[in-house]
Amino acid sequence: xxxxxxxxxxxxxxxxxxxxxxxxxxxxxxxxxxxxxxxxxxxxxxxxxxxxxxxxxxxxxxxxxxxxxxxxxxxxxxxxxxxxxxxxxxxxxxxxxxxxxxxxxxxxxxxxxxxxxxxxxxxxxxxxxxxxxxxxxxxxxxxxxxxxxxxxxxxxxxxxxxxxxxxx
Amino acid sequence: xxxxxxxxxxxxxxxxxxxxxxxxxxxxxxxxxxxxxxxxxxxxxxxxxxxxxxxxxxxxxxxxxxxxxxxxxxxxxxxxxxxxxxxxxxxxxxxxxxxxxxxxxxxxxxxxxxxxxxxxxxxxxxxxxxxxxxxxxxxxxxxxxxxxxxxxxxxxxxxxxxxxxxxxxxxxxxx
Numbered sequence: 273x274x275x276x277x278x279x280x281x282x283x284x285x286x287x288x289x290x291x292x293x294x295x296x297x298x299x300x301x302x303x304x305x306x307x308x309x310x311x312x313x314x315x316x317x318x319x320x321x322x323x324x325x326x327x328x329x330x331x332x333x334x335x336x337x338x339x340x341x342x343x344x345x346x347x348x349x350x351x352x353x354x355x356x357x358x359x360x361x362x363x364x365x366x367x368x369x370x371x372x373x374x375x376x377x378x379x380x381x382x383x384x385x386x387x388x389x390x391x392x393x394x395x396x397x398x399x400x401x402x403x404x405x406x407x408x409x410x411x412x413x414x415x416x417x418x419x420x421x422x423x424x425x426x427x428x429x430x431x432x433x434x435x436x437x438x439x440x
Numbered sequence: 441x442x443x444x445x446x447x448x449x450x451x452x453x454x455x456x457x458x459x460x461x462x463x464x465x466x467x468x469x470x471x472x473x474x475x476x477x478x479x480x481x482x483x484x485x486x487x488x489x490x491x492x493x494x495x496x497x498x499x500x501x502x503x504x505x506x507x508x509x510x511x512x513x514x515x516x517x518x519x520x521x522x523x524x525x526x527x528x529x530x531x532x533x534x535x536x537x538x539x540x541x542x543x544x545x546x547x548x549x550x551x552x553x554x555x556x557x558x559x560x561x562x563x564x565x566x567x568x569x570x571x572x573x574x575x576x577x578x579x580x581x582x583x584x585x586x587x588x589x590x591x592x593x594x595x596x597x598x599x600x601x602x603x604x605x606x607x608x609x610x611x612x613x614x615x
Contacts, residue, residue, distance in 0.1 A: 287579040314615040315607055319579055325557040328480040339462045342491040343455050
């Protein structure tokens with residue numbers, strides 16, 4: 273019996289039929305069909321030829337060490353990716369630190385207060401004349417933090433401020 | 441210990457279990473790569489790469505398909521990449537790279553058989569990728585069309601159609 277449907281079914285069974293892996297019923301079905309269908313016989317010949325075509329043999333020395341080679345390669349890759357992860361973590365941490373510090377700097381959080389504190393600490397140790405000269409220069413350059421007033425400082429405190437800043 | 445247990449252990453980093461999985465499937469993976477590339481050295485490189493990638497991807501393997509089917513998908517992608525690189529470099533092999541000599545047959549018959557094998561491998565290699573994949577996985581590995589579809593990236597019906605078209609072209613060129 274030949275019909276496109278039967279030929280399709282036989283075509284699908286051919287690889288397993290030729291490898292001897294079909295049921296008895298399918299074996300009989302294929303044999304009977306091949307007797308009467310030249311087209312399917314040609315297909316069977318083509319599939320049979322392909323199935324007999326050998327694959328190129330691997331290099332025996334590489335083949336023998338294949339499993340060990342794969343396991344080593346996975347270990348090596350895992351080791352490398354571990355270091356890569358550490359590198360990425362450090363890079364991300366550094367980038368985050370830069371962003372936070374930049375933000376603090378731009379927002380000016382604590383800056384005025386810290387500068388004022390710092391200047392106030394220096395003031396107590398500077399000669400008045402030097403301090404006056406320096407603070408005048410800073411004010412002109414816009415360096416002096418807002419709200420810092422040297423008017424209330426004693427001459428001795430101003431001197432100390434100028435001396436300290438002159439050293440730095 | 442069955443395959444699923446080995447997969448679970450390998451997922452947890454057990455090297456011995458992973459080694460057993462490699463041993464179980466290396467022949468099939470090599471065979472498929474060698475059929476695709478027709479070069480034993482490249483096929484070995486691809487097979488090694490497949491298992492390294494598989495180990496990396498074990499966490500994403502959900503067990504929806506057979507482990508071997510999943511390995512074949514990785515093999516096909518890796519072999520295609522190698523073949524494409526070769527093509528870009530203009531290194532297309534016209535022979536199959538295989539030594540088909542058979543010591544049991546007389547010289548004339550041997551030569552004729554070697555020619556026939558070489559021609560068969562070459563004709564198979566000239567099929568469009570999906571037809572070639574469907575034919576290779578069906579006639580050499582005996583996979584179902586559903587599995588073939590998963591590997592070559594199409595439906596079961598489309599895998600079936602690709603197989604029949606491939607076989608039809610081979611019938612025309614080889615007989």
